[in-house]
Amino acid sequence: MMSSKTSLKTKNTAILLIHGFTGTHYEMVPLEEFLVSKGYYVRNITLPGHETTIEDMAMTKWEEWVKYAQNQLEDLCKDYEKVFIGGLSMGGAITLYLGANNPHIAGIIVMAAPYKPVDWRMLAVRILPIHIFFKYKRNVETGWEDIDSLKSHKSYGIYPLRSIAELHKLLVRVKKLVPRIAIPTLVVQSKNDLSIPTKFPSWIYANIESSDRELKWIEKGGHVIPKDAGRFQLFEIIEKWLENKK
Numbered sequence: 001m002m003s004s005k006t007s008l009k010t011k012n013t014a015i016l017l018i019h020g021f022t023g024t025h026y027e028m029v030p031l032e033e034f035l036v037s038k039g040y041y042v043r044n045i046t047l048p049g050h051e052t053t054i055e056d057m058a059m060t061k062w063e064e065w066v067k068y069a070q071n072q073l074e075d076l077c078k079d080y081e082k083v084f085i086g087g088l089s090m091g092g093a094i095t096l097y098l099g100a101n102n103p104h105i106a107g108i109i110v111m112a113a114p115y116k117p118v119d120w121r122m123l124a125v126r127i128l129p130i131h132i133f134f135k136y137k138r139n140v141e142t143g144w145e146d147i148d149s150l151k152s153h154k155s156y157g158i159y160p161l162r163s164i165a166e167l168h169k170l171l172v173r174v175k176k177l178v179p180r181i182a183i184p185t186l187v188v189q190s191k192n193d194l195s196i197p198t199k200f201p202s203w204i205y206a207n208i209e210s211s212d213r214e215l216k217w218i219e220k221g222g223h224v225i226p227k228d229a230g231r232f233q234l235f236e237i238i239e240k241w242l243e244n245k246k
Contacts, residue, residue, distance in 0.1 A: 007107050012043040012107070013242075014080040016073055020224070021111075021167055022156040024051050028088065031094045033227040034235045036073050040242070041080065045072050047091075049163070050156075060179035062170040069094050073102060073187030082106040084242070088226060089113065089195070090167060093174045096204070099185065107184035107212075107245055109238060116175040117205050137149035143194040143222020145229040152176050155228060181208040188234060190218040190225055214241065 006047045015035055018029040025046045032044045048068050049060030055058040069085075071120030076083045085108045093114025099108040144150040185208055189201040209223030 012080055013082040013084070014043065014076040016069070016076055016083065016085045016089035017042060018085065018091030018094050019045075019047065019050070020070055020091050022050070022159060022163070023089070023091075023224075024154045027152050027224050027227050028086075028091075030229075030231050031086065031235065031238070035238075036060070038239060038242075039110055041076075043072060045069065047094075053160060054156050054160060057156060058162045060163070060166070062166040065090075065095055067098055069098060069132055070101075073098060074175070077105070082154070084109060084245075087111065089223065090170070093171055094210040095114070096174050096178055096181065097170070099183055100180040103182055105183060107178065107186070108181070109186045109188065109241070110201075110204065111188045111234070112190065112193055112223050113187075113200070113204065114174075115178055115200055117171045117210050131228070143228075144188065144224070145192070145221050146227070148234055149227045149229075151222075152222065160196060163164060169184050178204055179209060184212040184245060185210050185214075186238070187210050187213070187215045188225060188237060189215075190221050190223065191246075192221060193223045195223040204244065 009130045017032055019025050019028050025044045028044050032042045035042045045068070048064045049057040073083065073085065083105050084107065085095045087093070087109070088111045092110045093115065095110050096113060096115065099105070144152055187201045187205050189196065191197065191198070201215055206212055218225055218230035218233050220233065221230035223236050227230065
């Protein structure tokens with residue numbers, strides 16, 4: 001469950017990429033290809049319940065997402081001296097979770113990440129009766145500027161309510177873990193992101209334990225930063241940040 005792209009081991013550094021909620025590894029491919037071109041080994045994973053069927057998504061627990069990402073991280077740590085994690089949206093939340101629990105890794109890149117539940121209605125979903133298990137909510141893409149990229153964007157397009165409840169459980173835990181993050185952290189957010197409140201990246205930046213932290217704002221594009229109009233600025237920011245971590 002990962003992209004087939006790899007790079008030659010020209011550097012003893014690996015980067016684990018994690019996509020967002022109901023999304024696919026394809027939304028991370030532009031960033032993956034850029035990093036590979038710079039000589040990094042990149043593992044662009046697909047989380048359990050994604051890129052199969054919406055029914056699979058609805059049956060997947062938040063612990064499965066985290067466990068799969070943790071296993072991939074541990075596998076990379078066997079072969080590489082330095083391992084970074086880069087995550088988008090829910091993938092960014094998982095990145096925060098892993099960053100707090102794996103203080104030995106080289107650093108994390110957090111893109112458009114919710115650090116806590118975005119909407120109080122997420123809690124309401126957790127206590128709804130089981131008979132609405134398979135009712136879905138439309139996933140409206142917001143903030144896109146690169147229309148051609150939007151046309152090729154792949155996701156389920158709908159939100160299983162049970163999966164929203166699992167996401168809520170994950171984010172409740174992430175909020176408690178953020179102050180424990182002591183490794184180098186790059187926080188990136190688009191100014192035009194209509195999905196994640198602009199106070200979220202500022203809160204993450206202010207509350208992590210690490211003194212080696214940066215907060216960068218993307219001028220163009222919306223929520224899906226690695227694929228939208230702000231991706232080239234993102235690439236430049238990440239390249240410079242990684243160079244400073246050698």
